[in-house]
Amino acid sequence: MTKKREIDDVTGVETTGHEWDGIKELNKPLPRWWLLTFYASIIWSVGYWIVYPAWPLANDYTRGIWGYSQRATVAAEVKAGIDAQAAMRQKLDQTPLADVRKDPELLRFASAAGSASFQTNCAPCHGRGAQGFTGYPNLNDDDWIWGGTVEEIHKTLLHGIRTGDDQARAIQMPKFGVDKLLDDAKINDVAEYTMSLAGKASDATAAGRGAAVYKEQCALCHGDDGKGKIDQGAPNLTDAIWLYGGTKEQVVESIRTGRGGMMPAWGPRLDSTTLKSLAVYVHSLGGGK
Ligand code: HEC
Ligand code: HEC
Structure with a gap:
């Protein structure tokens, strides 16, 4: 049953006829511009679902007709980065370890690459700053157990310590x-x-x-x-x-x-350029001989 429309005394605005405990609702429709924007955004979102990845499915998701994928964008950027580094990596491969530090640009590249790999592979045992812990040597100082030349460090890395590898540092x-x-x-x-x-x-x-x-x-x-x-x-x-x-x-x-600390051999796990850059990085930490 519709009630008769009435005009509110105070505001002079028509009411909707709804009333709760003497409080009456004014008839104030949404502004037209707001409604139009609202409908436009609904239409926009439908278009968006069609062209971009949008809805999750049981095992997949709707991919959209443009085939856009952030993963592909990242992969392309990573590849571009690797290509840009390829020249430096090749140069590092061809330069004897001891000569790397004679070339400032190459030294900077190798130290940066070595530092990144160090955080991933070595920091769990030697600490993020290579400061070491009990049983895990500090690599910043010039106190070396197995040798602090860049070649000796490289050898320690390749074969490890007490690993059973026949060229490992084995004395116990x-x-x-x-x-x-x-x-x-x-x-x-x-x-x-x-x-x-x-x-x-x-x-x-x-x-x-x-x-x-x-x-x-x-x-x-x-x-x-x-x-x-x-x-x-x-x-x-x-x-x-x-x-x-x-x-x-x-x-x-x-x-x-007799203690007998062990360090894994990295030769079988990392590629030769990474191993070289790690040796250069550790050597450059301050205590290299
Ligand atoms: C699982 C733990 C562990 C990991 C991971 C590890 N190390 Fe070690 N590292 C050791 C231990 C333990 C020693 C000392 C062994 C000993 O008693 O001589 C050592 C010794 C060394 C030494 C010899 C230091 C010296 O004074 O001669 C170097 C260099 C070194 N580590 C570099 C690295 C680098 C670079 C990485 C990453 C690629 C790495 N380590 C990863 C445990 C580890
Ligand atoms: C076969 C060689 C060898 C002999 C013999 C030997 N050591 Fe060692 N010593 C080592 C090695 C190698 C280490 C390092 C162990 C490790 O890194 O796990 C070591 C470590 C130590 C350490 C620990 C050092 C530290 O920085 O914490 C002490 C202390 C030590 N030895 C004392 C002695 C004493 C005392 C003797 C004689 C009773 C002796 N060692 C005999 C090879 C030897």
Whole structure:
């Protein structure tokens, strides 16, 4: 039943005849321009569905008659980028490792490529800034276990450390405690001596006894002076840089177990240009020799 239309006293506008508890609804239709825009946008969206990818289907989506795809655009951009780099990559392939740093442009390219690959492949173990963690060496300093020339770094990368690869860095410190090569008392003495090598306070009497054990058991790899030997992968014991920690307990643990950190071989996983740029990048971090 339609009620009679009436004019609202206050505004002078016609009401719709709807009333709730004395509140009456004014008859205010939507402006024409608004309605037209609204209908136009509906028509526009139908056109959009037809030409562009729009509706999800069970296993696919409507692709639109223009065949537009962001994935294809990205793929084309990536290919353009790779093409642009191809010349530099080729140059890097042909330049001997040691000569890369003589060419500033090539060095910049290799370091940037190496840095990107480092974040993906190496940062989980060595840290985003290559600062290292206990058991994972800092690659920024000039303290190298296996050698800090760009060629040595490259070799470490290619074959890894204690991986079983026949060219890997393989030397392993004896497990003096685990394999009962030394008893606890001798391990304690030689640990005290190791502490004294690093200039840390130690029990002088025990260290004196440890000196003899060191000469017999350790000097072969760590050197008579404790400064380490790169060809043995035996770290310098006289500096403040410790791979496994420099407290007495940590040193005893190193001697007891021989540690034996492992790093994967990257030769089988990465292409030769990437390996080269990684070596250049690590070498350029500051500690390269
Ligand atoms: C799974 C962990 C791991 C990953 C990933 C890893 N490393 Fe290592 N890396 C190690 C460990 C552990 C050592 C030390 C091994 C030892 O005790 O001598 C090491 C040692 C090194 C050394 C020798 C340092 C020295 O003082 O001689 C270099 C160089 C190196 N890593 C570079 C890299 C680069 C570059 C990558 C990425 C391509 C990488 N590492 C990825 C664990 C890792
Ligand atoms: C066969 C060679 C070899 C002999 C012998 C040897 N070491 Fe080592 N030592 C190594 C290697 C290699 C490492 C590095 C282990 C690793 O990176 O996982 C090492 C690591 C250590 C570390 C840990 C250093 C750090 O930075 O945390 C200590 C401490 C140490 N050795 C003390 C000794 C003492 C003391 C002896 C004698 C009782 C000895 N080593 C005998 C090869 C040797």
